[in-house]
Amino acid sequence: MDEKQFRDYLSSYTDAEKALSAPMRDTIRINTLKIPKKEFMGVSGLKMEPTFYENGFYADAGPGVRLGATWEYFLGYMHTQTLSSMAPALVLNPGERDIVLDAAASPGSKTSHMSMLMNNKGAILANDVNWERGSALFSNIARLGVLNAKVTVRDATRLGINAYFTKALVDAPCSSLSQPYAYKKFTPNLSYEISKTQIKMLFSSYDALAEGGELVYSTCTYEKGENEEAIKLLLEKRGSASLQPLGVEFPHEPGLSEYGKEFRKVARVYPQHFSSEGFFIAKLKKGSA
Amino acid sequence: MSHVTTFREYLQRQFGAEVPKEIVLNEQEGVIRAYSKTLMMLKPSGYMGFVAGKVSTRGIEVKSEFAQLLRNPSRNVLALDEAQAKAFVESESVAIAEQGEGLRIAKFGRHVLGVGILKAGSLHPDFIGKGRKRVENSINP
Numbered sequence: 001m002d003e004k005q006f007r008d009y010l011s012s013y014t015d016a017e018k019a020l021s022a023p024m025r026d027t028i029r030i031n032t033l034k035i036p037k038k039e040f041m042g043v044s045g046l047k048m049e050p051t052f053y054e055n056g057f058y059a060d061a062g063p064g065v066r067l068g069a070t071w072e073y074f075l076g077y078m079h080t081q082t083l084s085s086m087a088p089a090l091v092l093n094p095g096e097r098d099i100v101l102d103a104a105a106s107p108g109s110k111t112s113h114m115s116m117l118m119n120n121k122g123a124i125l126a127n128d129v130n131w132e133r134g135s136a137l138f139s140n141i142a143r144l145g146v147l148n149a150k151v152t153v154r155d156a157t158r159l160g161i162n163a164y165f166t167k168a169l170v171d172a173p174c175s176s177l178s179q180p181y182a183y184k185k186f187t188p189n190l191s192y193e194i195s196k197t198q199i200k201m202l203f204s205s206y207d208a209l210a211e212g213g214e215l216v217y218s219t220c221t222y223e224k225g226e227n228e229e230a231i232k233l234l235l236e237k238r239g240s241a242s243l244q245p246l247g248v249e250f251p252h253e254p255g256l257s258e259y260g261k262e263f264r265k266v267a268r269v270y271p272q273h274f275s276s277e278g279f280f281i282a283k284l285k286k287g288s289a
Numbered sequence: 290m291s292h293v294t295t296f297r298e299y300l301q302r303q304f305g306a307e308v309p310k311e312i313v314l315n316e317q318e319g320v321i322r323a324y325s326k327t328l329m330m331l332k333p334s335g336y337m338g339f340v341a342g343k344v345s346t347r348g349i350e351v352k353s354e355f356a357q358l359l360r361n362p363s364r365n366v367l368a369l370d371e372a373q374a375k376a377f378v379e380s381e382s383v384a385i386a387e388q389g390e391g392l393r394i395a396k397f398g399r400h401v402l403g404v405g406i407l408k409a410g411s412l413h414p415d416f417i418g419k420g421r422k423r424v425e426n427s428i429n430p
Contacts, residue, residue, distance in 0.1 A: 043399075
């Protein structure tokens with residue numbers, strides 16, 4: 001797609017002018033595994049503004065200073081993470097007793113966020129199909145003091161685990177249309193090929209959930225074939241699956257109306273909502289328990 | 290004696306430091322890994338937590354990221370000034386006005402930076418992960 005085609009494409013989903021003109025702001029997540037929030041506020045020299053999430057902040061390290069080149073980052077006191085990408089872990093809301101599958105964990109932003117929400121208790125299977133991406137995962141786990149994650153390298157499209165996890169996060173690899181200039185590489189065929197992998201990951205992860213378990217599916221793209229279509233297929237093929245309210249308040253638009261009222265429960269985040277990348281987030285439950 | 294016991298005893302002897310009781314140490318593929326007790330319930334095999342260190346015929350290694358989790362290290366702790374701390378973080382050797390050799394925990398104010406090897410008046414850092422790290426701002430010590 002060229003720029004004009006992308007603008008037209010995006011207009012079929014949201015207010016493209018607002019989405020494309022929204023400023024993208026740097027954000028951090030305070031890592032309370034390493035430092036209490038109050039203490040962080042006492043030692044950090046970062047300029048910070050609050051967001052919808054108590055541990056997520058718009059942050060500025062000063063002229064010419066990258067947030068990844070700060071004391072706070074080095075010491076693991078914070079992680080540079082887009083605000084949108086904090087939402088999936090908040091929606092899944094894992095607790096200290098949960099056994100969690102993170103199907104595509106690298107580079108570990110959401111893994112470490114879930115670990116923080118779990119107070120380093122419970123257990124996370126932090127999986128990725130790719131060892132090269134795994135090095136960033138290992139590095140972030142160590143820097144951020146994550147002790148409740150076990151790293152595996154498996155193909156998440158065929159995990160071969162049945163009815164085991166209490167929660168699962170499928171932050172699926174996608175066509176990344178919310179990333180700058182990703183539209184240049186986008187073709188419907190590329191998206192279709194990616195969606196086949198996403199659907200397999202979603203089904204494999206859903207099957208790995210125990211009865212009563214919850215799953216959050218997220219992408220950083222706008223394409224409905226990678227978002228609502230994947231969820232629709234799961235709902236059709238797995239009778240025990242149901243969409244759930246997100247349970248977290250943050251600005252977003254509902255799922256596309258063409259998929260019906262039930263899809264008002266899913267979230268489409270666009271840059272105009274809180275100056276962060278676009279995201280799709282859906283929460284599902286297995287069975288009624 | 291297991292490598293884990295050797296490692297624990299070394300931490301106590303060298304740094305006067307206790308491993309927090311909620312942390313399990315175990316040897317996996319030649320390195321000692323640190324993880325939560327609760328992680329033991331997770332069945333599929335994989336790499337537990339992160340690398341705490343290593344015991345081998347060459348000696349004992351303690352990873353910086355693990356040292357940051359130790360409770361109250363009281364021995365062989367070096368207090369660095371800001372310039373020294375910045376150099377240490379950026380993987381440069383730091384001149385230290387102290388005799389002796391062996392592992393040292395480096396601190397800047399209240400912040401535990403990590404572990405370095407003191408040799409001939411120079412402290413050499415040891416961090417997990419490749420590539421140089423940089424700090425370009427200031428933090429309240």
